[in-house]
Each structure stands twice: as structure tokens, then as C-alpha cells.
Amino acid sequence: MKKSKGEINLEKYDVLIVGGGPGGSIAGKIAAENGLKAVIFERGKNSGEKNASGVGLTPKIWRDFPEFMKKMDLPSQRVARMCTAHLTDEKGEIISELAWTPSKLNTYKEAREFMTVMVYRSQFDKWLSELAVEAGAELKTSTLIMDVLRDDRGKIIGVVDESGNKYQGIVIAADGAMSTIAHKSGIRSKFGPFDTTLVVNYDFEAPVDKIDDIIGDNALHTWFGPLYPGVYHFFKKDGFHIGLGQWFGSITKNLRTYLDTCIRSPPVAKMIKRLHAKPREFHAHMLPWLQYPFKTFAENVMLVGDAAGFPCPLEAEGIWHAMYSGKLAALNAKEAIDNSDTSAEQMKKYELAWQDSPLGEEFAAGKEFQEFWAGLPFNTEKIGIMNDLVNDALNLFTGATSHIEMSRMFFRHLRDEAPELVPLMRKYTLPYLGRIMEEELTDYSPLMGILDKMLPKKDKRRKN
Ligand SMILES: Cc1cc2nc3c(=O)[nH]c(=O)nc-3n(C[C@H](O)[C@H](O)[C@H](O)COP(=O)(O)OP(=O)(O)OC[C@H]3O[C@@H](n4cnc5c(N)ncnc54)[C@H](O)[C@@H]3O)c2cc1C
Known part of the structure; x- marks a missing residue:
């Protein structure tokens, strides 16, 4: 004009x-x-x-x-029908893995069919x-x-x-x-500084057939351990990105150093090798992550x-x-x-x-969610305790020791760790639960009553 x-x-x-x-x-x-x-x-x-x-x-x-x-x-689209969380130790080795698929509780059709589509x-x-x-x-x-x-x-x-x-x-x-x-x-x-995160990630290319064979639709991976704050690892048709983030106000170490540590850790390096993957790009982006x-x-x-x-x-x-x-x-x-x-x-x-x-x-529950992430998955000093606990709980099903003895050891361990664990649970998990329950937590007391009645009493234990 x-x-x-x-x-x-x-x-x-x-x-x-x-x-x-x-x-x-x-x-x-x-x-x-x-x-x-x-x-x-x-x-x-x-x-x-x-x-x-x-x-x-x-x-x-x-x-x-x-x-x-x-x-x-x-x-580039790849449908993810399964998520896998890898829990690692102080050497970066996997100690447990949890995998899950869409819940039948979902109320709309698509949410029962897939978790995400990667693009x-x-x-x-x-x-x-x-x-x-x-x-x-x-x-x-x-x-x-x-x-x-x-x-x-x-x-x-x-x-x-x-x-x-x-x-x-x-x-x-x-x-x-x-x-x-x-x-x-x-x-x-x-x-x-506590409203925005810095997110760094590498993008890798990899042959489609390798990702199809090794990953398939188990395409959403996360890594949690004491060596790095929570890492996400998402697979697309012909490549994947792997990255992590922190609130600007909590960054104490170069985030790329953490990411490099994760990529070089034994299980991730092995996965990269098996996939014949090659780094394509490095990105750093800002991502708002607000309580409200x-x-x-x-x-x-x-x-x-x-x-x-x-x-x-x-x-x-x-x-x-x-x-x-x-x-x-x-x-x-x-x-x-x-x-x-x-x-x-x-x-x-x-x-x-x-x-x-x-x-x-x-x-x-924005405040509670944010405090949970900052306090546990992104907290490299505390996440190790949680990872060990999950792994010990899963070990109740293995046969190295009798199941009874293993269960006793687990509960004794839980009792001994209580001074460390209870404040963590109280600070990062219970506020979230209290916030999301539509009813008061006390409304769940009938459930606790039933459980209590179901628990066998000590004097009724069978003696051989
Ligand atoms: C590393 C990373 C991974 C993520 N992973 C996921 C994920 O897996 N799933 C998910 O749902 N979300 C994810 N997110 C969040 C998601 O990317 C953002 O929430 C989303 O992109 C927001 O969309 P938007 O349109 O508001 O802004 P943006 O996607 O940021 O788009 C803003 C656009 O505006 C343009 N622009 C900016 N300033 C100007 C200007 N002055 N004039 C003209 N143009 C301008 C930019 O070029 C850009 O194209 C991720 C974010 C990051 C950083």
C-alpha cells in the first residue's frame, strides 16, 4: 500500500x-x-x-x-504405545525398569490406543x-x-x-x-528463574529398520538416576532426541555436561550403538514451567x-x-x-x-507438581534412594532369598530409611495427593478399615 x-x-x-x-x-x-x-x-x-x-x-x-x-x-511420525522409565544407579547402570501402556481408565478413545505420536x-x-x-x-x-x-x-x-x-x-x-x-x-x-527451564537436547538420526526392530512402538523412554536430572528420550520414525532441563534458578552445572554423561553411560551408549545412531544436532531452548x-x-x-x-x-x-x-x-x-x-x-x-x-x-496442583519434580526426579542427590526402594520392592518377587525373608528385609530397610524417606514423601508426594483428591483423604478410611480387617493377625499365623 x-x-x-x-x-x-x-x-x-x-x-x-x-x-x-x-x-x-x-x-x-x-x-x-x-x-x-x-x-x-x-x-x-x-x-x-x-x-x-x-x-x-x-x-x-x-x-x-x-x-x-x-x-x-x-x-517422521512414530506412534508410541508404551513408555519405559529406566532407573539407574551412581554408575549409570540400570537397576530397574518400569514400562506401561495406555490406561483403560481413559475416557476418550484415542487415549486408550496410544500414548503419543512423535514428530x-x-x-x-x-x-x-x-x-x-x-x-x-x-x-x-x-x-x-x-x-x-x-x-x-x-x-x-x-x-x-x-x-x-x-x-x-x-x-x-x-x-x-x-x-x-x-x-x-x-x-x-x-x-x-523458577518460571522457566533451560532444555538441552541432542537429535540423533538412525536407520528406520533399526528403530523398528529394537524400539518399535515402545517409543517414549525416560532415564532417572543420581548422575543426571531426569532425561527424556523420544523416538521418531528415523531418529530420536534425548534431552533434559532444569529451572534457571536451580542450574548449578552445565546441563550439556549432564546430558553427555547420560549419553556416555553404559546402557544409553549401548542403545545408541545398537541403533547405529549418529548425532545430528544440538539444541538449547527455553520452556516455561510455571506453577500457575x-x-x-x-x-x-x-x-x-x-x-x-x-x-x-x-x-x-x-x-x-x-x-x-x-x-x-x-x-x-x-x-x-x-x-x-x-x-x-x-x-x-x-x-x-x-x-x-x-x-x-x-x-x-501446579505448585505441588513443580515441587515434586524439583525435589525428586530432578534432584540427583535424592533420586538414588527412590530408585533403590523401587528396585527392592520389585525384588520381593525374585528368589535369591526366601520371599518371606526378603519381605522382612524390605520392611526393615523401609523402617531404617524412614527418617530420610518420610520427609521426602511428606514434602513431595502427599501435598500432591491432598490436592488432587476431590474428596477428603479421610473419605478413604473405609478402604483402610477393610484392609485392616484383611490383614492376618499375628496370633493366627500358621505354625508347621
Ligand atoms: C526441548 C523441548 C521439548 C519439548 N517437548 C514437548 C513434547 O514432547 N510435547 C509437547 O506437547 N510439548 C513439548 N515441548 C513444549 C512445546 O514445544 C511448547 O509448549 C509449544 O511449542 C508452544 O507452542 P507455541 O505456539 O506457544 O510457541 P512456539 O512453538 O515457541 O512458537 C512460537 C513461534 O513464534 C515465532 N516467533 C517468536 N517471536 C516472534 C516474533 N517476534 N515475530 C515473529 N515470530 C516470532 C517463533 O519462530 C515460533 O515459530 C517441548 C519444548 C522444548 C523446549
Whole structure:
């Protein structure tokens, strides 16, 4: 558009979406489907180019976006139907392994069929952005948004890109953990040291047939032990990524050193060798991991996804959270346009909507979840005690000593470790249980009563 003298050159849209990740693309798609003139600004040459190498997509995404997720067919995707947690000792050797499959308690179909689908972000994000374009949204790639645009009264009316181009419309900030819009709009200050983690990971390539044969659909692995804070290890069609993270405020050692230690530990090194895997890339990313999100709106602005601090406080999953919040923000933008109302009150309806949704429920025990992770799986000094305990419990089923004697030894060991264990349980596990139980814990007393009646009394023991 040519600018005449003295005239402000503004490109006008209904909605301006900053960031072409999962949150931005869904916001753009839903806005366009609802008849809004929407544009997505992405600083990368393509969506996904700047994002973490690979992720696991959880069944919630199929539950809430079935119409297009059922059609997803990306070259890198591998379905994970089993998770395996490897518990290791101070030498990095495996002492126990726990594996599990989807629970029959799940209430929606997809969640009974698989645990995650693994994909590379370069493929997934690009595919989602194409869906937004197909729906009618405009996608401006290689466009970095630098600031919000304000009118003479200081009201935010749009955004400005690095070339000084100005755009007017409702702003949906989907610009990730370091959101420019969140700061420039004044909605929140930068995340603090215990609101964000640094996540480092290696991406490895490996022949498809090797991963098929050795890993198959047991594609979600974790490693917990005294040598490194909890490590995730996710397999895609032709490769895997392995990584770990810590809150900035708790980092005492270079995280890459921990990761290298894990990769060189005997069982991981053996797995890498058996898979004929070769390192392809090293990444370091910021990932918000909050106990509870801060404010997520201002007049004419809404924050979604990582910009809002939405990754789940239990496992830092954030793709569904970004997509779901992107949808809610787009629907509120539609209502705002229909009502010609972009006031803070109208934007607040978005915040109330996510708080009152499955997304808000994710944060019901945010503090307890975060403290559990910091206190145990990420705590290299304490995790060894837990690993030994799990292993000892499983040893009740082995025959090295009589089962009775092994059971007695286990309970004596538990009693001797109680001064160390009880404070850990009290601090990191019981607060979580207390928080999530809909009923009071005392409502479970009938269960305890039944158990008590079932326990054989000492004087009734059989004597041979
Ligand atoms: C290592 C790692 C592993 C993860 N694993 C998982 C997992 O397995 N499963 C899961 O569900 N979640 C995972 N997450 C979390 C997940 O990646 C995020 O929660 C999710 O990507 C958030 O989506 P988003 O759209 O809000 O932001 P992002 O995905 O961060 O997208 C933001 C987009 O905005 C663009 N952008 C930023 N600033 C500007 C600007 N000023 N102008 C224009 N464009 C801009 C960026 O280039 C980017 O494309 C992981 C995160 C990390 C770091």
C-alpha cells in the first residue's frame, strides 16, 4: 500500500497473530474459519524452523482437533504405545525398569490406543501453518515483530515489524517463551528463574529398520538416576532426541555436561550403538514451567501457548496447551469483532474461558507438581534412594532369598530409611495427593478399615 504524505500507512486485519507455532497456526485457522481477516507473522522462513527438534503429541490433541489430526501423515511420525522409565544407579547402570501402556481408565478413545505420536517440529508446525492458510489466514514468514503499535492515547492497536511496517487488529501473541508482545504490552515482565527451564537436547538420526526392530512402538523412554536430572528420550520414525532441563534458578552445572554423561553411560551408549545412531544436532531452548500462569490479556491483546506460560506443570507438555488456547483466543476475537468491543473486559473473557476449561484444570496442583519434580526426579542427590526402594520392592518377587525373608528385609530397610524417606514423601508426594483428591483423604478410611480387617493377625499365623 502506497503512503501519501502525512498519512499513517496501516495494514488492517481483524486479528494479528504473532508467531507461527502450534498456538499461532490454530488461532489463525479458527479465526479464518469464523470469517475473520487473519494474518500470522512468523520470523522463520517456515513455521517450525526455529522450534525444538521433536515432540510427542498427546491424544488430547486428537480428542479436541479430530477433524484434521486424523489426516496427519508426516514422514517422521512414530506412534508410541508404551513408555519405559529406566532407573539407574551412581554408575549409570540400570537397576530397574518400569514400562506401561495406555490406561483403560481413559475416557476418550484415542487415549486408550496410544500414548503419543512423535514428530519433528519442522514438519508438524509447517503442516499446521498450511492448514491455517488453507482455511484462509495469511502467513507472512521471515517477518519479525518488534513491538506493539499504540495510538495517541497509548492504547495498543496493533504491531510493528522489523522493517517498520504497521498492522492494525486484535493481537494474539503466540510468540513463545520469550514473547516480545507479553513484555512490550506490559501484560507481564519476563519469566523469573523458577518460571522457566533451560532444555538441552541432542537429535540423533538412525536407520528406520533399526528403530523398528529394537524400539518399535515402545517409543517414549525416560532415564532417572543420581548422575543426571531426569532425561527424556523420544523416538521418531528415523531418529530420536534425548534431552533434559532444569529451572534457571536451580542450574548449578552445565546441563550439556549432564546430558553427555547420560549419553556416555553404559546402557544409553549401548542403545545408541545398537541403533547405529549418529548425532545430528544440538539444541538449547527455553520452556516455561510455571506453577500457575500470570495475567494473559490486556485491552486488544491475548497471550496463548508458551507466551502465556501454559506448558503443563506435571510434564511440561505444551503443544496441546498452545493449540487449545489458540482456539479459545480466536473464538474470543470473533466475539470481540462481532460486538465491536476490544476492551480489557472483552479480552478477559478469554482468560476466564481457559481457566474454566481442561487447560485451567492442568494447573490445579501446579505448585505441588513443580515441587515434586524439583525435589525428586530432578534432584540427583535424592533420586538414588527412590530408585533403590523401587528396585527392592520389585525384588520381593525374585528368589535369591526366601520371599518371606526378603519381605522382612524390605520392611526393615523401609523402617531404617524412614527418617530420610518420610520427609521426602511428606514434602513431595502427599501435598500432591491432598490436592488432587476431590474428596477428603479421610473419605478413604473405609478402604483402610477393610484392609485392616484383611490383614492376618499375628496370633493366627500358621505354625508347621
Ligand atoms: C526441548 C523441548 C521439548 C519439548 N517437548 C514437548 C513434547 O514432547 N510435547 C509437547 O506437547 N510439548 C513439548 N515441548 C513444549 C512445546 O514445544 C511448547 O509448549 C509449544 O511449542 C508452544 O507452542 P507455541 O505456539 O506457544 O510457541 P512456539 O512453538 O515457541 O512458537 C512460537 C513461534 O513464534 C515465532 N516467533 C517468536 N517471536 C516472534 C516474533 N517476534 N515475530 C515473529 N515470530 C516470532 C517463533 O519462530 C515460533 O515459530 C517441548 C519444548 C522444548 C523446549
